Amino acid sequence: MITEFDVRPPGDGRVLHAFDTGADAAVSLVLVWHHGSPQTGAPLDPVLAAAAERGIRLISFARPSYGGSSPLPGRDVASAAADVAAIADAVGVDRFATMGASGGAPHALACAARLPERVVGVVTLAGIAPYTEEFDWFGGMASPDAIRSAFEGRDARARFEATAEFDPEQFVPGDWAALEGRWSSLGADVGRSEVYGPDGLIDDDVAFASSWGFDLAEVAAPVLLVQGSLDRVVPPAHAQWMRGRLPDSELWMRAGDGHISVLDAIPAAMDWLLERTR
Template sequence: MRDGRPLFVLHGCPGSRYLRHIGGVYERHQVRAITYDVPGYGLSTRRPGHRVVDAADDVALIADQLGIDEFAVLGISAGGPRALGVAARLPERVTRCVTELSPAEYTASDLDFFAGMPEAEVGEWERPAAHDAAWLAEHDFPELRAWLDKPDPVPELSGELHDMLVQTFREGIVNGPAGYVDDLISLSVPWGFTLDEVKAPTKVMAGTEDEGIPRQHTEWLVAGIPDAEAVWSPGGHIADHSAVEDRLIAWLAGTRS
Protein backbone atom coordinates (compact mmCIF):
# COMPACT_ATOMS: atom_id res chain seq x y z
CA MET A 1 0.00 0.00 0.00
CA ARG A 2 1.53 3.26 -1.19
CA ASP A 3 0.14 5.44 1.58
CA GLY A 4 1.37 3.23 4.43
CA ARG A 5 4.30 3.70 6.79
CA PRO A 6 7.46 2.95 4.76
CA LEU A 7 9.42 -0.18 5.62
CA PHE A 8 12.45 -1.42 3.71
CA VAL A 9 12.62 -5.24 3.73
CA LEU A 10 16.11 -6.56 2.95
CA HIS A 11 16.60 -10.10 1.68
CA GLY A 12 19.20 -12.69 2.57
CA CYS A 13 21.74 -14.85 0.73
CA PRO A 14 20.54 -15.90 -1.77
CA GLY A 15 17.47 -13.77 -2.24
CA SER A 16 15.61 -11.20 -4.26
CA ARG A 17 13.02 -8.46 -4.24
CA TYR A 18 10.26 -11.09 -3.98
CA LEU A 19 10.96 -11.57 -0.27
CA ARG A 20 7.98 -10.40 1.75
CA HIS A 21 5.86 -11.24 4.76
CA ILE A 22 2.66 -13.13 4.07
CA GLY A 23 -0.89 -13.19 5.35
CA GLY A 24 -1.78 -9.55 4.70
CA VAL A 25 0.44 -8.31 7.52
CA TYR A 26 1.47 -5.13 5.69
CA GLU A 27 -2.13 -4.16 4.99
CA ARG A 28 -3.15 -5.02 8.53
CA HIS A 29 -0.60 -2.62 10.00
CA GLN A 30 -0.76 -0.03 7.20
CA VAL A 31 2.81 -0.61 6.09
CA ARG A 32 4.29 0.28 2.72
CA ALA A 33 6.85 -2.49 2.21
CA ILE A 34 9.71 -1.70 -0.16
CA THR A 35 12.06 -4.42 -1.43
CA TYR A 36 14.89 -4.48 -3.93
CA ASP A 37 17.53 -6.84 -5.32
CA VAL A 38 20.94 -6.64 -3.66
CA PRO A 39 23.65 -6.01 -6.33
CA GLY A 40 24.07 -9.03 -8.59
CA TYR A 41 20.80 -10.68 -7.65
CA GLY A 42 17.67 -10.75 -9.81
CA LEU A 43 17.39 -7.56 -11.87
CA SER A 44 20.17 -5.70 -10.03
CA THR A 45 23.50 -4.86 -11.64
CA ARG A 46 26.48 -6.60 -10.11
CA ARG A 47 28.82 -4.52 -7.92
CA PRO A 48 31.97 -6.58 -7.21
CA GLY A 49 33.49 -5.91 -3.82
CA HIS A 50 30.34 -4.49 -2.27
CA ARG A 51 30.20 -4.55 1.53
CA VAL A 52 27.35 -5.15 3.92
CA VAL A 53 27.27 -1.46 4.85
CA ASP A 54 26.82 -0.44 1.22
CA ALA A 55 23.14 -1.35 1.55
CA ALA A 56 22.75 2.06 3.18
CA ASP A 57 23.61 3.78 -0.10
CA ASP A 58 21.11 1.63 -1.99
CA VAL A 59 18.31 2.30 0.49
CA ALA A 60 19.05 6.02 0.63
CA LEU A 61 18.93 6.26 -3.17
CA ILE A 62 15.63 4.38 -3.41
CA ALA A 63 14.09 6.38 -0.57
CA ASP A 64 15.13 9.63 -2.23
CA GLN A 65 13.63 8.55 -5.54
CA LEU A 66 10.38 7.65 -3.79
CA GLY A 67 10.32 10.91 -1.83
CA ILE A 68 10.58 9.14 1.54
CA ASP A 69 12.41 10.96 4.34
CA GLU A 70 12.09 8.53 7.26
CA PHE A 71 11.48 4.80 7.29
CA ALA A 72 11.84 1.60 9.27
CA VAL A 73 14.12 -1.20 8.12
CA LEU A 74 13.94 -4.98 8.49
CA GLY A 75 16.44 -7.58 7.33
CA ILE A 76 15.97 -11.34 7.19
CA SER A 77 18.90 -13.76 7.58
CA ALA A 78 21.85 -12.17 5.73
CA GLY A 79 19.61 -9.15 5.31
CA GLY A 80 19.94 -8.60 9.06
CA PRO A 81 23.48 -7.19 8.90
CA ARG A 82 22.40 -5.07 5.94
CA ALA A 83 19.50 -3.61 7.93
CA LEU A 84 21.87 -2.78 10.77
CA GLY A 85 24.24 -1.12 8.30
CA VAL A 86 21.40 1.03 7.00
CA ALA A 87 20.50 2.06 10.55
CA ALA A 88 24.15 2.80 11.37
CA ARG A 89 24.75 4.98 8.32
CA LEU A 90 21.37 6.71 8.19
CA PRO A 91 20.54 7.42 11.85
CA GLU A 92 18.56 10.54 10.99
CA ARG A 93 16.27 8.58 8.67
CA VAL A 94 15.78 5.13 10.27
CA THR A 95 13.00 5.16 12.85
CA ARG A 96 13.18 1.53 14.01
CA CYS A 97 15.08 -1.59 13.00
CA VAL A 98 14.40 -5.33 13.10
CA THR A 99 16.66 -8.24 12.24
CA GLU A 100 15.27 -11.73 11.76
CA LEU A 101 17.49 -14.82 12.04
CA SER A 102 20.58 -12.68 11.58
CA PRO A 103 24.14 -13.94 11.92
CA ALA A 104 26.76 -12.07 13.87
CA GLU A 105 29.82 -10.58 12.19
CA TYR A 106 32.11 -13.38 11.02
CA THR A 107 35.27 -11.43 11.86
CA ALA A 108 34.18 -10.36 15.36
CA SER A 109 37.07 -10.81 17.80
CA ASP A 110 34.85 -11.00 20.89
CA LEU A 111 32.68 -13.90 19.74
CA ASP A 112 33.09 -17.66 19.41
CA PHE A 113 31.34 -17.68 16.06
CA PHE A 114 31.14 -21.46 15.58
CA ALA A 115 30.25 -22.58 19.12
CA GLY A 116 27.28 -24.93 18.95
CA MET A 117 27.10 -24.85 15.15
CA PRO A 118 26.81 -28.17 13.26
CA GLU A 119 29.80 -29.11 11.13
CA ALA A 120 27.86 -28.67 7.89
CA GLU A 121 26.95 -25.11 8.86
CA VAL A 122 30.56 -24.36 9.79
CA GLY A 123 31.59 -25.30 6.27
CA GLU A 124 29.05 -22.89 4.81
CA TRP A 125 30.92 -20.05 6.52
CA GLU A 126 34.48 -21.27 6.15
CA ARG A 127 34.38 -21.77 2.38
CA PRO A 128 33.70 -18.13 1.44
CA ALA A 129 36.38 -16.97 3.86
CA ALA A 130 38.96 -19.42 2.52
CA HIS A 131 38.35 -19.36 -1.23
CA ASP A 132 38.17 -16.83 -4.03
CA ALA A 133 35.19 -15.96 -6.20
CA ALA A 134 36.15 -18.33 -8.99
CA TRP A 135 36.28 -21.29 -6.61
CA LEU A 136 32.91 -20.41 -5.09
CA ALA A 137 31.30 -20.05 -8.52
CA GLU A 138 32.67 -23.41 -9.62
CA HIS A 139 32.02 -25.42 -6.46
CA ASP A 140 29.55 -23.71 -4.12
CA PHE A 141 27.06 -22.26 -6.59
CA PRO A 142 26.32 -25.55 -8.40
CA GLU A 143 25.28 -27.07 -5.05
CA LEU A 144 22.88 -24.18 -4.48
CA ARG A 145 21.41 -24.46 -7.98
CA ALA A 146 20.96 -28.24 -7.62
CA TRP A 147 19.09 -27.68 -4.36
CA LEU A 148 16.80 -25.06 -5.91
CA ASP A 149 16.20 -27.24 -8.97
CA LYS A 150 14.53 -29.86 -6.79
CA PRO A 151 10.74 -30.05 -7.18
CA ASP A 152 10.37 -29.02 -3.54
CA PRO A 153 13.57 -27.50 -2.09
CA VAL A 154 11.91 -26.35 1.16
CA PRO A 155 9.60 -29.19 2.30
CA GLU A 156 9.57 -27.69 5.79
CA LEU A 157 7.09 -25.08 4.56
CA SER A 158 3.80 -25.05 2.68
CA GLY A 159 1.32 -22.73 1.05
CA GLU A 160 1.98 -19.04 0.46
CA LEU A 161 5.11 -18.95 2.60
CA HIS A 162 6.65 -21.89 0.75
CA ASP A 163 5.90 -20.46 -2.69
CA MET A 164 7.19 -17.00 -1.79
CA LEU A 165 10.48 -18.30 -0.42
CA VAL A 166 11.16 -20.59 -3.39
CA GLN A 167 10.38 -17.74 -5.79
CA THR A 168 12.69 -15.44 -3.83
CA PHE A 169 15.61 -17.87 -3.95
CA ARG A 170 15.20 -18.83 -7.60
CA GLU A 171 14.88 -15.25 -8.82
CA GLY A 172 18.02 -14.30 -6.93
CA ILE A 173 20.24 -16.63 -8.96
CA VAL A 174 18.47 -16.31 -12.31
CA ASN A 175 21.50 -14.59 -13.87
CA GLY A 176 24.13 -16.96 -12.53
CA PRO A 177 26.55 -17.10 -9.62
CA ALA A 178 28.03 -13.60 -9.51
CA GLY A 179 25.62 -11.95 -7.08
CA TYR A 180 25.53 -14.95 -4.77
CA VAL A 181 29.31 -15.26 -4.70
CA ASP A 182 29.81 -11.54 -4.08
CA ASP A 183 27.31 -11.74 -1.24
CA LEU A 184 29.00 -14.73 0.37
CA ILE A 185 32.31 -12.89 0.35
CA SER A 186 30.76 -9.71 1.78
CA LEU A 187 29.50 -11.71 4.75
CA SER A 188 32.93 -13.22 5.47
CA VAL A 189 34.72 -9.86 5.84
CA PRO A 190 34.12 -6.90 8.20
CA TRP A 191 30.71 -5.32 7.74
CA GLY A 192 32.00 -1.75 7.50
CA PHE A 193 30.36 -0.38 10.65
CA THR A 194 30.20 -1.09 14.38
CA LEU A 195 27.11 -2.06 16.31
CA ASP A 196 27.32 0.97 18.59
CA GLU A 197 26.62 3.13 15.54
CA VAL A 198 23.10 1.69 15.36
CA LYS A 199 21.06 4.32 17.20
CA ALA A 200 17.53 3.28 16.23
CA PRO A 201 15.52 1.12 18.62
CA THR A 202 16.14 -2.44 17.44
CA LYS A 203 14.60 -5.85 17.95
CA VAL A 204 16.70 -8.93 17.17
CA MET A 205 14.49 -11.92 16.36
CA ALA A 206 15.99 -15.40 16.52
CA GLY A 207 14.68 -18.93 16.13
CA THR A 208 14.82 -21.11 19.22
CA GLU A 209 15.89 -24.10 17.08
CA ASP A 210 18.07 -22.31 14.53
CA GLU A 211 21.27 -24.38 14.44
CA GLY A 212 22.84 -22.17 11.77
CA ILE A 213 22.54 -19.06 13.93
CA PRO A 214 23.57 -20.13 17.45
CA ARG A 215 22.27 -18.29 20.48
CA GLN A 216 25.53 -16.42 21.04
CA HIS A 217 25.08 -14.63 17.70
CA THR A 218 21.83 -13.10 18.92
CA GLU A 219 23.34 -12.26 22.29
CA TRP A 220 26.33 -10.60 20.59
CA LEU A 221 24.06 -8.41 18.48
CA VAL A 222 21.89 -7.38 21.41
CA ALA A 223 24.90 -6.62 23.61
CA GLY A 224 26.50 -4.40 20.99
CA ILE A 225 23.50 -2.35 19.85
CA PRO A 226 22.73 0.47 22.32
CA ASP A 227 18.93 0.05 22.26
CA ALA A 228 18.25 -3.58 21.38
CA GLU A 229 16.05 -6.40 22.61
CA ALA A 230 16.07 -10.10 21.73
CA VAL A 231 12.82 -11.65 20.51
CA TRP A 232 12.60 -15.43 20.36
CA SER A 233 10.38 -17.31 17.93
CA PRO A 234 9.77 -21.09 17.99
CA GLY A 235 11.44 -22.90 15.10
CA GLY A 236 14.57 -23.02 13.02
CA HIS A 237 16.05 -20.93 10.22
CA ILE A 238 13.53 -22.05 7.61
CA ALA A 239 10.25 -22.06 9.51
CA ASP A 240 6.96 -20.22 9.83
CA HIS A 241 7.68 -17.27 12.12
CA SER A 242 4.61 -15.29 11.02
CA ALA A 243 3.06 -14.97 14.49
CA VAL A 244 6.11 -13.22 15.91
CA GLU A 245 6.67 -11.31 12.65
CA ASP A 246 3.18 -9.85 12.93
CA ARG A 247 4.07 -8.31 16.27
CA LEU A 248 7.41 -7.05 14.98
CA ILE A 249 5.87 -5.34 11.96
CA ALA A 250 3.24 -3.75 14.19
CA TRP A 251 6.10 -2.41 16.30
CA LEU A 252 7.97 -1.13 13.25
CA ALA A 253 4.81 0.65 12.13
CA GLY A 254 4.46 2.28 15.53
CA THR A 255 1.16 0.58 16.31
CA ARG A 256 2.61 -1.62 19.07
CA SER A 257 4.98 -0.67 21.88
Protein backbone atom coordinates in the same frame (compact mmCIF):
# COMPACT_ATOMS: atom_id res chain seq x y z
CA MET B 1 -0.77 -2.59 -5.90
CA ILE B 2 2.97 -3.18 -6.28
CA THR B 3 5.03 -0.97 -8.56
CA GLU B 4 8.26 -2.34 -10.01
CA PHE B 5 10.87 0.19 -11.03
CA ASP B 6 14.58 0.73 -11.59
CA VAL B 7 16.76 3.28 -9.82
CA ARG B 8 20.18 4.43 -10.93
CA PRO B 9 22.34 5.39 -7.93
CA PRO B 10 24.20 8.60 -8.70
CA GLY B 11 27.70 8.38 -10.09
CA ASP B 12 28.25 4.71 -10.92
CA GLY B 13 25.90 3.77 -13.76
CA ARG B 14 24.36 0.81 -11.93
CA VAL B 15 20.71 -0.20 -11.85
CA LEU B 16 18.79 -1.28 -8.75
CA HIS B 17 15.53 -3.14 -9.27
CA ALA B 18 12.96 -2.18 -6.65
CA PHE B 19 9.35 -2.66 -5.55
CA ASP B 20 6.95 -0.30 -3.78
CA THR B 21 3.41 -0.79 -2.50
CA GLY B 22 2.88 2.95 -2.90
CA ALA B 23 2.15 6.08 -0.94
CA ASP B 24 -1.13 6.40 0.90
CA ALA B 25 -2.50 9.24 2.98
CA ALA B 26 -3.20 6.77 5.79
CA VAL B 27 0.21 5.07 5.77
CA SER B 28 1.44 4.38 9.30
CA LEU B 29 5.08 3.62 8.50
CA VAL B 30 7.42 3.15 5.57
CA LEU B 31 9.37 -0.10 5.83
CA VAL B 32 12.31 -1.12 3.65
CA TRP B 33 12.58 -4.92 3.40
CA HIS B 34 16.00 -6.59 2.91
CA HIS B 35 15.71 -10.03 1.35
CA GLY B 36 17.56 -13.21 2.29
CA SER B 37 20.31 -14.96 0.37
CA PRO B 38 19.45 -15.92 -2.34
CA GLN B 39 16.19 -14.28 -3.41
CA THR B 40 15.03 -11.88 -6.12
CA GLY B 41 14.12 -8.92 -3.93
CA ALA B 42 10.41 -9.20 -4.74
CA PRO B 43 8.25 -8.82 -1.61
CA LEU B 44 6.95 -12.13 -0.26
CA ASP B 45 3.22 -12.76 0.15
CA PRO B 46 3.16 -13.02 3.98
CA VAL B 47 5.23 -9.84 4.31
CA LEU B 48 2.92 -7.98 1.94
CA ALA B 49 -0.15 -9.17 3.81
CA ALA B 50 1.19 -8.21 7.24
CA ALA B 51 2.21 -4.76 5.96
CA ALA B 52 -1.16 -4.13 4.30
CA GLU B 53 -3.06 -5.09 7.46
CA ARG B 54 -1.12 -2.44 9.37
CA GLY B 55 -1.13 0.37 6.82
CA ILE B 56 2.61 -0.01 6.28
CA ARG B 57 4.12 1.09 2.97
CA LEU B 58 6.54 -1.65 1.93
CA ILE B 59 9.59 -1.02 -0.24
CA SER B 60 11.97 -3.78 -1.23
CA PHE B 61 14.80 -4.16 -3.70
CA ALA B 62 17.28 -6.62 -5.14
CA ARG B 63 20.80 -6.23 -3.80
CA PRO B 64 23.59 -6.04 -6.41
CA SER B 65 23.69 -9.14 -8.69
CA TYR B 66 20.26 -10.27 -7.51
CA GLY B 67 16.94 -9.95 -9.32
CA GLY B 68 18.00 -7.62 -12.13
CA SER B 69 20.21 -5.28 -10.09
CA SER B 70 23.67 -4.55 -11.44
CA PRO B 71 26.77 -6.03 -9.80
CA LEU B 72 28.82 -3.97 -7.37
CA PRO B 73 32.25 -5.64 -7.26
CA GLY B 74 33.86 -5.66 -3.83
CA ARG B 75 30.74 -4.45 -2.05
CA ASP B 76 30.62 -4.54 1.73
CA VAL B 77 27.57 -4.72 3.97
CA ALA B 78 27.59 -0.96 4.55
CA SER B 79 27.20 -0.25 0.83
CA ALA B 80 23.52 -1.20 1.09
CA ALA B 81 22.84 2.10 2.86
CA ALA B 82 23.69 4.24 -0.15
CA ASP B 83 21.55 2.02 -2.37
CA VAL B 84 18.59 2.30 -0.02
CA ALA B 85 19.04 6.07 0.20
CA ALA B 86 18.92 6.30 -3.61
CA ILE B 87 15.73 4.23 -3.73
CA ALA B 88 14.09 6.22 -0.93
CA ASP B 89 15.00 9.48 -2.66
CA ALA B 90 13.55 8.19 -5.93
CA VAL B 91 10.14 7.56 -4.34
CA GLY B 92 10.16 10.66 -2.15
CA VAL B 93 10.60 8.96 1.23
CA ASP B 94 12.62 10.68 3.94
CA ARG B 95 12.34 8.51 7.06
CA PHE B 96 11.73 4.78 7.24
CA ALA B 97 12.30 1.60 9.22
CA THR B 98 14.25 -1.38 7.95
CA MET B 99 13.64 -5.11 8.31
CA GLY B 100 15.85 -7.92 7.08
CA ALA B 101 15.74 -11.69 7.24
CA SER B 102 18.78 -13.98 7.18
CA GLY B 103 21.24 -12.45 4.69
CA GLY B 104 19.16 -9.27 4.63
CA ALA B 105 19.55 -8.64 8.36
CA PRO B 106 23.11 -7.20 8.31
CA HIS B 107 22.08 -4.85 5.49
CA ALA B 108 19.10 -3.62 7.51
CA LEU B 109 21.50 -2.77 10.34
CA ALA B 110 23.87 -1.06 7.91
CA CYS B 111 21.16 1.39 6.89
CA ALA B 112 20.65 2.43 10.50
CA ALA B 113 24.39 2.89 11.02
CA ARG B 114 24.98 4.90 7.86
CA LEU B 115 21.65 6.77 7.68
CA PRO B 116 20.97 7.62 11.34
CA GLU B 117 18.89 10.68 10.46
CA ARG B 118 16.58 8.58 8.27
CA VAL B 119 16.19 5.13 9.86
CA VAL B 120 13.74 5.11 12.76
CA GLY B 121 13.89 1.44 13.74
CA VAL B 122 15.27 -1.95 12.71
CA VAL B 123 14.12 -5.56 12.87
CA THR B 124 16.42 -8.47 12.07
CA LEU B 125 15.25 -12.08 11.79
CA ALA B 126 17.78 -14.93 11.91
CA GLY B 127 20.57 -12.46 11.22
CA ILE B 128 24.24 -13.36 11.18
CA ALA B 129 26.68 -11.42 13.40
CA PRO B 130 29.92 -9.78 12.29
CA TYR B 131 32.78 -12.24 12.63
CA THR B 132 34.34 -12.30 16.08
CA GLU B 133 36.39 -14.67 18.19
CA GLU B 134 34.46 -13.70 21.33
CA PHE B 135 32.20 -16.73 20.83
CA ASP B 136 32.25 -19.85 18.65
CA TRP B 137 31.03 -18.08 15.52
CA PHE B 138 30.64 -21.31 13.49
CA GLY B 139 29.31 -23.35 16.41
CA GLY B 140 25.89 -24.84 15.77
CA MET B 141 25.93 -24.27 12.02
CA ALA B 142 24.82 -27.47 10.28
CA SER B 143 26.72 -26.64 7.07
CA PRO B 144 29.37 -23.95 7.64
CA ASP B 145 31.59 -24.82 4.64
CA ALA B 146 30.13 -22.17 2.33
CA ILE B 147 30.69 -19.27 4.71
CA ARG B 148 34.07 -20.71 5.75
CA SER B 149 35.20 -20.57 2.12
CA ALA B 150 34.25 -16.87 1.97
CA PHE B 151 36.93 -16.08 4.55
CA GLU B 152 39.48 -17.19 1.94
CA GLY B 153 38.26 -14.58 -0.56
CA ARG B 154 35.80 -14.31 -3.41
CA ASP B 155 37.58 -16.75 -5.72
CA ALA B 156 37.49 -19.45 -3.05
CA ARG B 157 33.80 -18.81 -2.35
CA ALA B 158 33.03 -18.98 -6.08
CA ARG B 159 34.90 -22.27 -6.42
CA PHE B 160 32.91 -23.71 -3.54
CA GLU B 161 29.63 -22.57 -5.08
CA ALA B 162 30.42 -24.33 -8.37
CA THR B 163 29.86 -27.72 -6.71
CA ALA B 164 27.73 -26.73 -3.72
CA GLU B 165 24.64 -28.74 -2.80
CA PHE B 166 21.95 -27.75 -0.34
CA ASP B 167 22.12 -29.62 2.96
CA PRO B 168 18.57 -30.40 4.16
CA GLU B 169 19.87 -30.86 7.70
CA GLN B 170 20.08 -27.06 7.96
CA PHE B 171 16.31 -26.91 8.39
CA VAL B 172 14.31 -28.27 11.31
CA PRO B 173 10.86 -29.87 10.76
CA GLY B 174 9.15 -26.54 11.45
CA ASP B 175 11.13 -24.93 8.64
CA TRP B 176 10.02 -27.56 6.15
CA ALA B 177 6.41 -27.18 7.28
CA ALA B 178 6.63 -23.41 6.80
CA LEU B 179 8.07 -23.78 3.28
CA GLU B 180 5.33 -26.22 2.34
CA GLY B 181 2.62 -23.95 3.71
CA ARG B 182 2.53 -20.32 4.74
CA TRP B 183 6.04 -19.53 3.41
CA SER B 184 5.76 -21.36 0.08
CA SER B 185 6.29 -18.01 -1.67
CA LEU B 186 9.79 -17.91 -0.16
CA GLY B 187 10.75 -21.24 -1.68
CA ALA B 188 9.28 -20.19 -5.03
CA ASP B 189 11.24 -16.93 -4.98
CA VAL B 190 14.50 -18.75 -4.21
CA GLY B 191 13.79 -20.87 -7.27
CA ARG B 192 13.20 -17.80 -9.43
CA SER B 193 16.46 -16.29 -8.25
CA GLU B 194 18.46 -19.07 -9.93
CA VAL B 195 18.12 -17.41 -13.33
CA TYR B 196 20.33 -14.56 -12.09
CA GLY B 197 23.20 -16.87 -11.15
CA PRO B 198 25.14 -17.22 -7.89
CA ASP B 199 27.04 -13.92 -7.85
CA GLY B 200 24.72 -12.19 -5.40
CA LEU B 201 24.96 -15.05 -2.92
CA ILE B 202 28.73 -15.24 -3.29
CA ASP B 203 29.13 -11.50 -2.78
CA ASP B 204 26.84 -11.58 0.27
CA ASP B 205 28.93 -14.28 1.93
CA VAL B 206 32.21 -12.50 1.17
CA ALA B 207 30.76 -9.30 2.62
CA PHE B 208 29.65 -11.13 5.79
CA ALA B 209 33.12 -12.68 6.17
CA SER B 210 34.87 -9.32 5.74
CA SER B 211 34.73 -6.02 7.60
CA TRP B 212 31.13 -4.83 7.39
CA GLY B 213 32.14 -1.19 7.03
CA PHE B 214 30.41 -0.12 10.23
CA ASP B 215 30.33 -1.06 13.90
CA LEU B 216 27.23 -2.26 15.72
CA ALA B 217 27.78 0.51 18.26
CA GLU B 218 26.94 3.02 15.51
CA VAL B 219 23.35 1.76 15.27
CA ALA B 220 21.49 4.29 17.39
CA ALA B 221 17.96 3.37 16.26
CA PRO B 222 15.99 0.82 18.29
CA VAL B 223 16.65 -2.73 17.10
CA LEU B 224 14.59 -5.88 17.55
CA LEU B 225 16.54 -9.10 17.10
CA VAL B 226 14.29 -12.09 16.35
CA GLN B 227 15.93 -15.49 16.58
CA GLY B 228 14.83 -19.11 16.46
CA SER B 229 16.22 -21.22 19.29
CA LEU B 230 16.71 -24.21 16.93
CA ASP B 231 18.22 -22.31 13.99
CA ARG B 232 20.93 -24.44 12.32
CA VAL B 233 21.86 -21.86 9.67
CA VAL B 234 22.49 -18.87 11.96
CA PRO B 235 22.69 -20.22 15.54
CA PRO B 236 21.23 -18.30 18.51
CA ALA B 237 24.65 -17.21 19.78
CA HIS B 238 24.83 -14.68 16.95
CA ALA B 239 21.76 -12.79 18.11
CA GLN B 240 22.76 -13.08 21.75
CA TRP B 241 26.17 -11.58 21.04
CA MET B 242 24.71 -8.71 18.99
CA ARG B 243 22.19 -7.97 21.72
CA GLY B 244 25.05 -6.96 24.00
CA ARG B 245 26.63 -4.63 21.45
CA LEU B 246 23.71 -2.71 19.95
CA PRO B 247 23.01 0.43 22.01
CA ASP B 248 19.20 0.10 22.01
CA SER B 249 18.15 -3.47 21.32
CA GLU B 250 15.72 -6.18 22.36
CA LEU B 251 15.96 -9.92 21.69
CA TRP B 252 13.02 -12.20 21.01
CA MET B 253 14.26 -15.78 21.30
CA ARG B 254 11.53 -17.96 19.80
CA ALA B 255 11.54 -21.42 21.31
CA GLY B 256 11.21 -24.20 18.76
CA ASP B 257 11.73 -22.03 15.69
CA GLY B 258 14.37 -22.60 13.03
CA HIS B 259 15.67 -20.44 10.22
CA ILE B 260 12.40 -20.24 8.25
CA SER B 261 9.67 -20.75 10.84
CA VAL B 262 11.00 -17.74 12.77
CA LEU B 263 9.57 -15.57 9.98
CA ASP B 264 6.14 -16.11 11.53
CA ALA B 265 7.17 -13.38 13.98
CA ILE B 266 7.01 -10.72 11.23
CA PRO B 267 3.49 -9.43 12.03
CA ALA B 268 4.36 -9.02 15.72
CA ALA B 269 7.69 -7.44 14.77
CA MET B 270 5.85 -4.92 12.61
CA ASP B 271 3.66 -4.10 15.60
CA TRP B 272 6.84 -3.60 17.63
CA LEU B 273 8.13 -1.15 15.02
CA LEU B 274 4.88 0.77 15.01
CA GLU B 275 4.98 1.03 18.80
CA ARG B 276 8.63 2.08 18.96
CA THR B 277 8.39 4.62 16.13
CA ARG B 278 5.02 6.14 16.99
